[in-house]
Amino acid sequence: MTIAETMHDKLQNAFAPTALEIVDESHLHAGHMGARPEGETHFRVTIVSAAFAGASRVQRHRLVHEVLAAELRERVHALALVLRTPEEAR
Template sequence: MTVRARIESALTEALHPVSLDVVDESHLHAGHAGARPEGETHFRVHIVAPAFSGMSRVDRHRRVNALLAAELAGPVHALAIDARAPEEPGRPKP
């Protein structure tokens, strides 16, 4: 299973998002610290889930980071997170 698939699976199982987009941005970081030639080191996550309702932005990021602790301790060097509740304006669904 790819790192991207593991991220998608973990977030889907725990948060039941209405929208989830996991983007591998590793190619943008080639040659940077933490980058590997095979990629799958730098990701951007856009997620909209009812589980985030009433949570602060910091708490949402903490929740995502906790769910992806194994990936962040291993293959993932950097993770950008856009986490929103369904009632919030923001990035449109992919």
């Protein structure tokens, strides 16, 4: 299973999102710190979930970082996050 697939499964289970998009942007960071030739180090993640209701931007980021702690510790160097409630996504 790829890192992106693992992240997808974890985020799907944790947040039951109405929308979830994970884009591997590693190729845009080739040669930069944290980049690996095989990729899967830099991701852009968009999640729309009711689980974010009432949470600040920082709290939302912390929730996602908790779910992806192992990936962030072992492999993922950068994670760009767009986290919205269904109402905010309209």
